[in-house]
Amino acid sequence: MEKSAIVQIQESANIPSLLDQLEQAGFPVAALPDSYQLHDLEQYMPKRNQFRGKMNTANIIEFVRYHEDYQTEGNQCFIDAERMSAKTIFDLGTIKVPGHCLHTASLGLRKTAAYQSLLNKNNDRLNQKQLAEWVEDYSDFIQVFSTTGELIENSVASAAVRNMKFEAKAGRESNVDDFSHHQSEYESVAVRTKEEFPMPSVFKFTCEPYLGLDERSFEMRMSTIGNETLVLRIKKLEQHEEEMGEEFKDKLQAQFVADDIEITTFIGLFSS
Template sequence: MLTKDTLDLILGNALTAAQAKIDFPHGASLAVLPEAVRLHNLEPHELHRYRFRGRMATHSIADFAEYVKRHAAAAEENAPAGFVDQDNMSSIIIFNLGTIDEPGHGDDTATLALKATAAFRSLTKTVGNPLSQQDLAEWLEDWQQHLTALMGEEELPLLQAINGIRRMTIDSKKSSTSEVGDFSASRSQMDAIEARSLEVLPTGFTFEAVPYDGLPPVTIVLRLSVLTGSNAPILKLRWVGEESQREAIAQDFKRVLHEQLGDGIPLTLGEFQLIK
């Protein structure tokens, strides 16, 4: 059975060990604590926080840039850095990322997520999808301020192009031949199907719009195709050079962001995640 003196000695040694800090090379530290010890953060009871940390989020490039420049000036010693995600048209600035030698906590950030304009959202929902004559004609009427109709390389009045789509019909011409012999009979049949209109049909369109708030406008070329496999024509719009133009829009995003922020914060294409 342990005596009182022995228990006091054990308790004293435990308290001494709990107050000791173990330092390792390169700045790492550990503390030894009894298993049942609970840690309490007293920061919520202080007048001020121990250090600034928070997350700002916006869809506006102008407001994002204003906040970042104002906040980065106070956080310059913490080596802020920015990352641009071109796929999601977003960016994050980490004000206390720090450096390799003096890494920060990375919990003071500002996030920008660009919002597509109504015109660009409508375009991306429409291209590549099968449309009836009425659907396409109504879409063209709704967004006519952004559209120019084309007939080959020449411009076509938009109202004339819309009327041509509304008055489109499917013509089916059928021809057959037959041959009869003593012991056999054969017949061949060919259907010639084409789309016609009482008006001039457009071959495509150009669509000019600002893709995302804060970016410059772009001109998108659309080609019109007609599917004639049913009684009524099915129409599709194809975005010519979509992938390369989306990449160009993403480059515009980085360029505009750099112009707004200046050279004070380095921007890197890609995503970044702190590992805890």
Template sequence: MLTKDTLDTLNAQAVAAAKVSIETSGHTLAVVPDNCNLRNLEEFQSHRDRFRGSLHTHSLKAFAAYVERHIGGEDDKGASGFVDQDAMRAIVIFNLGTPDEAGHGDDRATLTLKPTAAYKALTEVIGRSMSQQQLAEFLEDWAPHIIASAGEQQLNTLAAINAVRRMQIKSTSELNSEVGDLNNRRSAMEEIEARSLETLPTTFVFSTKPYDPLEVAAITLRLSVITSDKAPVLKLRWVGQEAQQEAFAEEFQQVLEGEIGGLLPLTIGTYSQGN
């Protein structure tokens, strides 16, 4: 009587002798004796069954050139692009296919815009509490990008920086005391004022490209001086920040449309592959 192990061995030898292979769309599978599992033979072939991979770049020109080379002809498998405006990122999926003939979606190119050095430095100080020295050093580092003003008066940038450095807090106190037969009242008033030996700037205009493919933007900054301590605390506030950042995202979309919009459809949003 044959045991189970003996039967498994005979079956395995029969499968191996039959050299059974299965041709599927884009793959060659072989039936191997190990419990008659299917095994992909791609790793043993001279070429892969299909092209797949992922490109990641910060360069719009490199991204557009790669997409153009990759699209069209017999290799066109239903390419689509998706633009994530919040992340300033675009993803092209070359083999997405169609709803009727879905592709594998594993051949992609991703563009993530990298902020310029000036824009990155600016975003790092927006809303941050700074000392006089910290703000002055920031202004000195990026002076070529900055126009300072006090109200309607435009200031020399170096003079504006010097005004920040020479800022002082002036404190004056007034004490009132009144004594009567039935009451005793005492009050104190203290006035604290931030002053400078130079004209103190109230507004800065910081001009820079936020991201390399975009145009130069003029970003308006308001200077706030907090005088609740012995030394003044300074903050820069970006006027209209959300609206201007939305404009950057819209410009990004327009630049992409100009570069690759004629090659494939672009959709605003993100895409995730289902199982």
């Protein structure tokens, strides 16, 4: 008798004992030979075994409206305010009757073109022409203020940027006393514009940052790096991001209430 036949006889002899143990365990498992292959026959059936799918949108109203037709017991929404996104799992189920988590809806707010342009200019190194053209291109969103706090017309501000002059000055400092000698070299750059133009200092950019959020104003302070390089920096950007996250969370929860959507919301992420 061949060795493979002996092995099969030994395995078959243990099957009754194995089946008894599986029955006592109470879990939906079965012992099958390695040669068996499982085939999913769902594609040949007139209907699916269960409803499943993933809905994605960047619109808060459409995200909430989708819930109207698919509310189920145990569905929950998880809000990630930091990433400006949310995800609802409709077939999450309950602790006693858990679901497969195969039907979800995801919301991810999209940055507006104006806000994306603002972020692109944050801490970017610009020459005079680039900054002047940006002020002209986004004139509907920008207000420019002088060093004295006065509002400057955008056309005047653009001309002032184009006519800036960078004056570099180098020097040496020396300090000598009885016990020490200190010497250093320095280079300073002064930026001026023509006398008929006020000097731009602060740029105020007002726009809708994400689709569905309220309009918001961002202040940018202008500074120089080296010679003929201008830099705009958004003031308190982290605070703006935190406030926008809170606004997103509040608007989404308020929209659920307004549309009579009964759903439990959590702040955080969920993975199954």
